Amino acid sequence: MVSGWKSRCARILLGAASLWAAKSPGVISTSYYPDPPLPQVINEIVGADRFYYAGFYGNSTVVANVEAGHVWDGHETLGHVDTFLNDPSIEGAARQYDSHATAVGFAINGLGPEAPGGGYYWYQFGIAPGAFMASTAIATDFGSGGGFSVSGQSFLYGYQTTMRDGVPVPIAPGISVSVPANVVNSSWGFADPDGSHPFTLALDALAFANGTTVTLPSGNRGDGEPSGPVVGMGSGYNSITVASAGSDISSPPYGAVSDFSMAGPNDFYNPATGTTVAGARAAVDLAAPGEALVLAAYTGTTGSNAGGTDPWEPAPGEPDQRPGLYYNGIGGTSFSSAIVAGGAALVVDAGYDTFGGGESIDGRVVKAVLMNSARKPDGWDNGTALADGVLTTTQALDYRTGAGLLNLDRTFDQYLAGTSGLAGNEGGDVGMVGWDLGLVSDADPVNEYRITDPLVAGGLFIATLDWFVNRSLDGGVDPIGDVPNASDVQFDNLDLELWHLAYSGPDTLVASSETLFGNVEHIFATVPYDGEYALRVIWRGEIYDVAGDTPNSDLYGLAWHIPEPDACALLIGTALLCLAGLRRRRAET
Secondary structure, eight states: OGGGGTTSOSSEEEOGGGGSOSSOOEEEEOSSSOSSOOSOOHHHHTTTHHHHHTTOSSTTOEEEEEESSBOOTTSTTOTTOOEEEEOTTSTTOTTOBOHHHHHHHHHHHOBOOOOTTSSEEGGGBOSSTTSEEEEEEOEEEEOGGGOEEEOHHHHHHHHHIIIIIOEEEEEETTEEEEEOOSEEEOOOOBOOTTSOSHHHHHHHHHHHHHTOEEEEEOOBOOTTOOOOOOOBTTTSSSSEEEEEEOOOOSSSTTOSBOTTBOOOOEEEEETTTTEEEEEEEOOOOEEEEOSSEEEEOOOSSSGGGTTSOOTTOOOTTSOOOGGGEEEEEEOOHHHHHHHHHHHHHHHHHHHHHHHOSGGGGOHHHHHHHHHHTOBOOTTOOOOOEEETTEEEESSOSBTTTBTOBOOHHHHHHHHHSSEEOOSSSSEEEEOSEEEEEEEEESSSOEEEEEESSOBOTTOEEEEEEEEOOEEEEEEEEETTTTEEEEEEEEEEEEEEEEEEEOSSSOOEEEEEEOOSSOSEEEEEEEOOSSBEEEEEEEEEEEEEESSSOOOOEEEEEEEEEOOOGGGHHHHTTSOOOOOGGGTTOEEOO
16 A cells, blocks of 8 residues: 555645534633633533542543644643654754644643632643643644644654653653553544555554554535545554544534534445445544644644734733644534544543453543443434344444544443453453453454343343554655555454353344444344343454465454443433533542
């Protein structure tokens, strides 16, 4: 695939403005409260406070925000960011502060300043304020309208350093150690409907090799444009691709996908045969708030503001108000992705504290847990239908919202309140809620998870399976195309099935997720009979193997949940508490 890009430009000018804001935000100056006050508290709407009350703020997590430019550490909420990375070849970009990167970085990791009397105000509180965040810049040049250029070298440096080589994390005065980031977020993109661009391949390859959790936006369409497929690099496979949820303050808040949010279906490209299957897969994994946000503002004249003037620069002798400026009413899938990155950082923090890290923080597990705990919005549809008496989906996910709306309140229980990582890789007896990192292969093609408690007819059963597609970063940059030398290796086909276990006679298959061109399976089904049940993860074979001799096995993340009957209404988006009255509460650490 790399060879097909050799005739293209050495530098790709990316329309970052199209992935920026759905509408132009205002800029507000504030001391301690926004004016007008926040109508909603996003941290609480997505359930992050459930982690906070348990003491998890992301403190054990290393996050990399890989953007065109750097987060502005001069803002009052980002002064704790002190690690800035970019390829040395980027001339003059050591501190190329950028408004987009600053707003995104704040959504992940903003904090403070401390309010009088202690604590912090919610509008100055990112989703994972305790995480260690490295700001990583990859743009070699900024153009007009928010666009920028990136080279193969600057791209590789940014992602290899954060995902493979390690971010320098201080452990004592003057002493640091290199730690690969647990979570990597990027909020930029380009047209790539089948996920075959070398940048997309390279990022997938790094996630595959290192088990990293990667969050990416689905992309924004401009006013009057038709909704199109998910953009690169979110059109790849080994990330969590995030759509935007709208800001309707009725119940439930942020309960529907934004009009501007890009969706699927996306194309599937088979590198072994050179053929493309149009509209073959769902590329969105989750949705999260992406409208009417209040985020940290950088109004300087570097980065995407290059060549402009700073209207907020103080007159001689006047105080500098810029550290207290915020964008008011900003929106875009960039910020939805950042919010999910913050949520992933909370999960990883809890994983280190509760399980000691290891398989509990693998990107496949984090993805399965976040997706399986999502709330289904009105109109959610993954194409499930009866086929020969079996509830079957070949789509797995809703094209616009994936598994649904981010719900960290339920993620907390999904991750911490049930079965947590079985010994070995073969399945076993499990409780009503839990997760596992398993391995399935052609030699052992079926792993069974037997639920020890009987299920009740009429209840919901929710399960999510994901695995990473094998892609390779072959090293270096193609000197002609100026893109990473990355390639496809192998794509296996896994299925997820729910079986009713009979006391005598054959077991009965009752629900199945069996996508052919995706690497996520998702069952959202009603239990048909009282009795005992089991989940089965099945290796079905290879979609392609470019080399022809790649080992036939896959690590996978699996999460399942059988909610209590009285929780079903909440799961399908019919009830949520109104949080508007909590807008002036402090978030205590």
